[in-house]
Amino acid sequence: MKAPSVVRAVLDFDVAEYVSTTRAVGRHHLDPELRNRMAELYVDLRDALHESDAVFDRRELRVLRFAELALQSEWKLAGPSGGEDGADLLNTVSGPRGKRYQPYANVRLLNQVLGTRRGSSDASIEYRCRQTLRFLVRSWLEYEQRSSDGTETTWGWQRPLTPDAMSERLDRLARLRQDTADWPTLPRPHPVPPARWHDYVGDAGRSDTLEYLVNLPQTQHHDENAFLRVIHLTEVTTSGILARTLGAKTWLEAGRFREAAMCLDRAAALASLQLDVMRVLRRTMSVENFLGFRKETGDASAVQMTSSQALHVHLLGVHPLKVEALEGVPENAFLLFHLNDRFRPLRSLLHDLPEDSDDAAQVLAAARDLDETLYAWRRLHLGLAHRYLPKDSMGSGGTSGAPYLAGFYQDRLFDHAGELTPHPVPVTSPALEDRPVWARAVFSPMN
Ligand code: HEM
Known part of the structure; x- marks a missing residue:
């Protein structure tokens, strides 16, 4: 995705729906489609934020950096259990995800x-x-x-x-x-x-x-x-x-x-x-x-x-x-x-x-x-x-x-x-x- 469309997709993401769905079923049972969408958004956003010619206004940048933390948790949880490099496609294109305690407890947001x-x-x-x-x-x-x-x-x-x-x-x-x-x-x-x-x-x-x-x-x-x-x-x-x-x-x-x-x-x-x-x-x-x-x-x-x-x-x-x-x-x-x-x-x-x-x-x-x-x-x-x-x-x-x-x-x-x-x-x-x-x-x- 190109940077402007990534930004649009992140800003339009319905956080309330994510929270209420997660609370209703427990995070372990979160709809895999929603989790994968969040994981892909994270990878796209991370790349967009690191593009050398990307220009964001300050307020927008703060919001995007915040969203990156929450999306990253779902990206980490979407990986294979064990938190190591696995053979899945997202791991291959987006790097190792680390261990699961940090996303489980949402430590980075805390x-x-x-x-x-x-x-x-x-x-x-x-x-x-x-x-x-x-x-x-x-x-x-x-x-x-x-x-x-x-x-x-x-x-x-x-x-x-x-x-x-x-x-x-x-x-x-x-x-x-x-x-x-x-x-x-x-x-x-x-x-x-x-x-x-x-x-x-x-x-x-x-x-x-x-x-x-x-x-x-x-x-x-x-x-x-x-x-x-x-x-x-x-x-x-x-x-x-x-x-x-x-x-x-x-x-x-x-x-x-x-x-x-x-x-x-x-x-x-x-x-x-x-x-x-x-x-x-x-x-x-x-x-x-x-x-x-x-x-x-x-x-x-x-x-x-x-x-x-x-x-x-x-x-x-x-x-x-x-x-x-x-x-x-x-x-x-x-x-x-x-x-x-x-x-x-x-x-x-x-x-x-x-x-x-x-x-x-x-x-x-x-x-x-x-x-x-x-x-x-x-x-x-x-x-x-x-x-x-x-x-x-x-x-x-x-x-x-x-x-x-x-x-x-x-x-x-x-x-x-x-x-x-x-x-x-x-x-x-x-x-x-x-x-x-x-x-x-x-x-x-x-x-
Ligand atoms: C029934 C509840 C709990 C049990 C049975 C339990 C058990 C364990 C075990 C077996 C370890 C060794 C590492 C490993 O997982 O292989 C560990 C490490 C640890 N646990 Fe718990 N734990 C419990 C609750 C908690 C809670 C609520 C906290 C609060 C954050 C906590 C903090 C820690 C810490 C900080 C370590 C690392 C210890 C170190 O390496 O210095 N534990 N726990």
Whole structure:
């Protein structure tokens, strides 16, 4: 297609119909014709945007770049399961699609809302994270309330919760709502999904993006909706924790300990919310309900979650047992670039703190809080793998499952007595060593 007709086709695309069809049947059952149309639109649009002589006005360009993110998700999901180069025609003409977690959770759209794609400051990212968290908690609570009183009609009606589980979920969500009540707010979304991309773009479109485009479960199972909401809340908290951890590292390198402590305090507060969010799932989702939708999520696994992998690398360095998992995910392989002598994770910077400084003591106290809470999350998560997965089964991301998680969940900044743990044994990656030096940056264009 020529560029002007591609632009016309994208701008005329009926977003409302896409959202309501997807919600009505579950994304896994989306009409293949519609998905393929979106996949082709993505490839055409991507090529049109990269044409050297293409001229767009600024507003149009913003809309097209936004649409590209949403269309790309369907293009990725239209590929063969496994997310690798397959033999299908679209793959051949349009390149590898990457793994499925990112499109499943619509992470790129979520990051657009958070502003992490624009290189914003840590304070600005945290502000947007808090706005988004407040919005998502309210949206989830209202969904559960509608389900509980029988007024939810559009989605998530299969395998409902038992009355006890529902009552506990509502209580826990009400507490989260309370905890976020003073945080910055986003406007309410439109009552129905807007039909055109331009309504979703920019600050004014953030609520509709979160409400209609980000949260698209694969099935109509009630608990998959909850599962996906936990994934989104975890993505957002992780982005905030990561931004503040990077901020703390920069302050530490500059010898500004008070500012570093403030960043780590704020990261720890977000980690605490993240833990409470995971507890909602652990306490209220039955094993049967989880297994009821697991197959349809395919090989989308949060081992592919870039923000979480990046966070742990910046806190602790690259753990030897994770090298293979990072190598196996094209979106995350660039993190192995941190396997070099000059990279210093937070763990290493904390070792350099002076012993006789009150400000340095504040840094250590805040880092202890953060470390403790993230460790509690990893313990809880390992418990999920034991509880919900059939014994000895592999993880959906292709790892050994619970044994993989058990291999590093205890890797921490501090030991049980509160003392800094020693520097880790440096690791190297065979895949990196085999490359010539100039090719060791494995930065992924898919991020
Ligand atoms: C019943 C629910 C869950 C189970 C049984 C489960 C199980 C697993 C397993 C087995 C892995 C290892 C990787 C693989 O898939 O092969 C994993 C990785 C991971 N999961 Fe979950 N998970 C669950 C829910 C969640 C949720 C809701 C999140 C939130 C985002 C999450 C975040 C992660 C992360 C970040 C990793 C990567 C760990 C790492 O490599 O450091 N999981 N999970």
